[in-house]
Amino acid sequence: MLNNQHKGRSRRIKEQWIKALFFIVAFASISVLALIVIFLFMEGLPIFSKVSVKAFIFGHYWYPTSEPPEFGIFPLIIASLSVTVISSLISIPLGVFTALYLAEVASQRLREWVKPLVELLAALPSVVIGFFGMVIVAPFLQDFLHISVGLNLFNASLMLAFMSVPTICSISEDAIFSVPRELKEASLALGATRWETIGRVVVPASISGISTAVILGMSRAIGETMVVLMVAGGAAMIPTSLFDPVRPMPASIAAEMAEAPFRGDHYYALFATGIALFAFTLIFNLLADYVSHKYRQVGASTL
Amino acid sequence: MKTKGLIITAVIAVLFFGANLASAGNLVITGSTTVLPIAQKVAEAYMSQNPDVKISISGGGSGEGMKALIDGTTSIADSSRFIKDTEVKQAVDKGRYPVPFAIAYDCIIPVVHPSNTVVNLTVQQLKGIYKGDIKNWKEVGGPDKKIVIISRDSSSGTYEVWDEKVMNKEKVSPAALMQASNGAIVQAVSSNQNAIGYIGIGYVDNSVKALMVNRVKGTAETALNGTFPIHRALYMFTDGWPKGDTLNFINFMLHPQKGQKYVKEEGFVPMY
Numbered sequence: 196m197l198n199n200q201h202k203g204r205s206r207r208i209k210e211q212w213i214k215a216l217f218f219i220v221a222f223a224s225i226s227v228l229a230l231i232v233i234f235l236f237m238e239g240l241p242i243f244s245k246v247s248v249k250a251f252i253f254g255h256y257w258y259p260t261s262e263p264p265e266f267g268i269f270p271l272i273i274a275s276l277s278v279t280v281i282s283s284l285i286s287i288p289l290g291v292f293t294a295l296y297l298a299e300v301a302s303q304r305l306r307e308w309v310k311p312l313v314e315l316l317a318a319l320p321s322v323v324i325g326f327f328g329m330v331i332v333a334p335f336l337q338d339f340l341h342i343s344v345g346l347n348l349f350n351a352s353l354m355l356a357f358m359s360v361p362t363i364c365s366i367s368e369d370a371i372f373s374v375p376r377e378l379k380e381a382s383l384a385l386g387a388t389r390w391e392t393i394g395r396v397v398v399p400a401s402i403s404g405i406s407t408a409v410i411l412g413m414s415r416a417i418g419e420t421m422v423v424l425m426v427a428g429g430a431a432m433i434p435t436s437l438f439d440p441v442r443p444m445p446a447s448i449a450a451e452m453a454e455a456p457f458r459g460d461h462y463y464a465l466f467a468t469g470i471a472l473f474a475f476t477l478i479f480n481l482l483a484d485y486v487s488h489k490y491r492q493v494g495a496s497t498l
Numbered sequence: 499m500k501t502k503g504l505i506i507t508a509v510i511a512v513l514f515f516g517a518n519l520a521s522a523g524n525l526v527i528t529g530s531t532t533v534l535p536i537a538q539k540v541a542e543a544y545m546s547q548n549p550d551v552k553i554s555i556s557g558g559g560s561g562e563g564m565k566a567l568i569d570g571t572t573s574i575a576d577s578s579r580f581i582k583d584t585e586v587k588q589a590v591d592k593g594r595y596p597v598p599f600a601i602a603y604d605c606i607i608p609v610v611h612p613s614n615t616v617v618n619l620t621v622q623q624l625k626g627i628y629k630g631d632i633k634n635w636k637e638v639g640g641p642d643k644k645i646v647i648i649s650r651d652s653s654s655g656t657y658e659v660w661d662e663k664v665m666n667k668e669k670v671s672p673a674a675l676m677q678a679s680n681g682a683i684v685q686a687v688s689s690n691q692n693a694i695g696y697i698g699i700g701y702v703d704n705s706v707k708a709l710m711v712n713r714v715k716g717t718a719e720t721a722l723n724g725t726f727p728i729h730r731a732l733y734m735f736t737d738g739w740p741k742g743d744t745l746n747f748i749n750f751m752l753h754p755q756k757g758q759k760y761v762k763e764e765g766f767v768p769m770y
Contacts, residue, residue, distance in 0.1 A: 260657070261667070261669055270672070329682075329686075337689070337690060343644045343690075428676075429651070429676030429678075430676065432673055450651040453558050456582050456585055457561060457565040
């Protein structure tokens with residue numbers, strides 16, 4: 196009796212220790228995130244004593260080292276957004292259709308082979324993709340399309356699409372594959388063809404997962420640094436065509452941070468650009484969260 | 499288990515390097531990527547003659563080197579520009595007194611694709627091209643092709659020299675492609691027939707064509723005697739007048755038969 200009681204107590208204590216341990220671990224990663232955000236704001240906000248928020252965001256000229264300097268990141272924001280949108284136009288159809296094929300059409304054996312291969316694309320280091328874009332794709336675009344610069348918006352978007360396809364494909368494939376079997380069987384039993392089943396039953400049922408995949412893929416594209424640094428061209432102007440060079444925010448930060456005088460205006464402006472970038476990725480993540488909750492498929496019976 | 503092993507290795511590495519930094523007989527050199535190849539060569543030679551001294555070298559840029567000097571995490575900061583007023587002020591606030599040593603001259607050469615027929619441009623023409631006023635190669639005696647301007651990032655030391663010696667503080671056209679390193683410019687110019695770029699003399703190779711400026715060819719002599727218009731000094735900064743190993747290294751660096759020999763080997767212009 197006493198022994199049992201003792202055992203119970205020691206089990207409870209052990210339980211509490213483990214609980215505390217898990218709390219500390221979870222708290223550590225959150226506090227690291229918080230510290231980084233605080234640091235980002237601390238180093239970025241001082242620039243707004245020199246330029247107004249409006250002039251910073253909507254200014255058309257980025258000449259951080261001229262006398263007097265100009266800190267307008269509008270061309271940088273437009274560059275980041277256009278690169279993201281165009282790469283999504285390429286990567287979403289590729290990723291989602293590959294996922295549909297793998298989950299619904301391909302044989303089990305083929306699926307087991309192809310899915311790891313697509314995921315392997317994500318294992319390619321971004322610097323390798325950037326190098327490929329710079330050395331192979333850029334000269335090819337120049338010669339093939341007779342354009343003056345191969346390092347441009349289109350090239351960067353294409354390379355970024357390569358990087359987001361695995362994310363989009365892998366997550367949407369999981370979502371599509373987990374659509375309850377009964378739904379598909381019911382649809383087929385009602386006389387729908389396979390194509391109709393995919394289009395009207397499978398896709399609507401997995402739309403929340405697919406949307407999450409798409410948004411995560413896009414947020415990967417907007418935050419990607421190495422590829423845009425190497426292949427986007429780096430001209431801080433608002434692009435007027437698909438083949439104009441652009442300078443997305445991460446490329447600007449990466450290229451200039453090393454040489455910016457420590458705690459100078461330029462340094463602060465780069466951190467403020469980081470805040471803008473953080474805001475965009477945060478919006479993407481919140482959107483992904485919202486979409487995945489709103490359109491969640493809850494069980495087979497609700498349809 | 500694997501991750502745990504990794505973490506332990508990382509912790510040991512940090513402790514080890516941290517301890518290394520403090521102990522004698524070790525030098526840390528960091529800063530400008532332009533100075534990096536010189537520093538690397540000279541450090542290798544120095545270490546082979548003084549096996550008890552360990553030198554660790556990294557790049558990262560002139561600003562990064564100054565930051566490290568101000569923070570006291572480096573013994574020598576490489577820089578492709580002179581120290582800025584704001585940096586001096588921060589250093590003094592922390593009780594540090596940066597001392598400059600000019601170690602080499604760097605000559606910045608405009609380059610074009612080897613197929614381009616243009617051989618010479620004046621500083622005025624270069625300025626016109628980079629401002630965006632001259633848009634076609636035929637305006638400067640070349641083929642009827644649009645000029646693609648390639649520049650270094652506006653925060654690099656190389657850009658600063660270009661800005662000062664060529665642009666005369668006027669702005670480079672926003673349409674210019676910005677590249678993050680000398681190597682990237684060589685790569686971009688060599689793969690684009692319409693491109694013009696500018697690089698340190700040490701990076702000129704057969705894949706691009708060096709242009710004359712004001713009819714002067716960019717060489718060691720023309721940079722030193724001042725006839726080639728686009729050149730600058732490269733520096734190493736120490737905290738206070740150097741002592742011990744740092745002093746020995748700087749002396750080695752500036753010796754005409756020792757360090758300066760490697761400056762020349764790397765394609766820069768020696769001071770002595």
